[in-house]
Every structure is written in C-alpha cells, then in structure tokens.
Amino acid sequence: DIVMTQSPLSLPVTPGEPASISCRSSHSLLHSNGYTYLHWYLQKPGHSPQLLIYLGSNRASGVPDRFSGSGSGSDFTLKISRVEAEDVGVYYCMQGLHTPLTFGGGTKVEIK
C-alpha cells in the first residue's frame, strides 16, 4: 500500500499570513499518462470533506486562487497565500494512483 505522510500535524496561522502543508508518498504518484495522482481535501469543522486540488496542482471548481498545489513524484505541497478565518479545518492529501486509495493523516489548521 502507498503510505501518505503529512506534516505538520498542527499548524497555527495568523490571518493574512501564508501557510504551507507538506505531503510525501512512499511511492511516486506519477501515472504513465503523465499526470500525478495527488489530491488535496479540506474538512471544515462539522462538515464533509471537500475537494481543493486535484492532480497535484489543479484547483477544483469554486476554490479560491489563494490555494495552490505543487510538487512531483512523491513530494507535494499545499500553499495558502493569505490565510482567511474560513480556511480553518483539517487538510488531507490523498493518492488516487493505486488501490487501496490512501489518505495522509491530516493537518489541522487553526487561527492563532
């Protein structure tokens, strides 16, 4: 199984400041089609998860452009350019390359 490792576990942030979350996979997530099957989700408190970024760097519909994804192979980053209060919650990375599909353990983002 592909193991997904996120850091940090917890990330206190100041509104207006940038934030960054790291995700590493135990195997490369590069598909033979040239796409990288790494996705990011945000689960706001009391809500279901929502898709933020797919294929490493593509924002899902309706996702603000302050969110960006980057990386390749097995090393990925989610960045928030200027954190807003509504961005609090738990962020998960997930690999969609091989079953079983696997998630990172999550990074809890909270306002300082």
Added chain:
Amino acid sequence: EVQLVESGGGLVQPGGSLRLSCAASGFTFSSYDMHWVRQATGKGLEWVSAIGTAGDPYYPGSVKGRFTISRENAKNSLYLQMNSLRAGDTAVYYCARGITTGAFDIWGQGTMVTVSS
C-alpha cells in the same frame, strides 16, 4: 443541484450486518465511479470501497470479504452491504463521486455506523 444523500446507519452488535444506501441526484449517476469513505470519530479518512461504471468493485484489505459495494443505476443509488461488523468499523460513512483522476469531487453528508454490544 448535484447531491449525495446517505442513509441506513445505526447501532449494530458485533458480528451483525447493515446496509448503507446513497441516493444521487443532479448528475448522470451511471457515468461515474462511486466510492465509500469512512471516518472514525476524531480520526482521519479511510477509503472503504469503490465501484466502477461497469460494476467492478474494489476494496482495501481491512474490509475485503466482509463488505460488498453495489450500484443500481436505474435508481441512481449506491449501496454498501456490511457483514461481520467489528467495533473498528464504527465511523461516519461517506459516499463520494469519483472523477477520472481518482479524486472525489462530491461528498455526501455521511451516515453514522456504531458497532457495539
């Protein structure tokens, strides 16, 4: 409006069975892979099963042989038959729509399953 609504959760004894349902609306259900993902209270997300448009099922080792995923396209419905339930299966179960990239773009609100005597 694109929507997924789960139902069927509840309290069940260890060793018992439960069948979850997910009603889809607002999109062509038969054209999408569908998934179940669960989350124990205070824990992370765990993929539970998937079914392709052709009805091909996929499971992780933790539920293989105990859970069965199925779909009924005429009713725009997804199901998860869960047998031989264990305390470790206690979680909120979400159904989710899969897109070709392996991501889940639409999630339901979840249904709670509690396995306890």
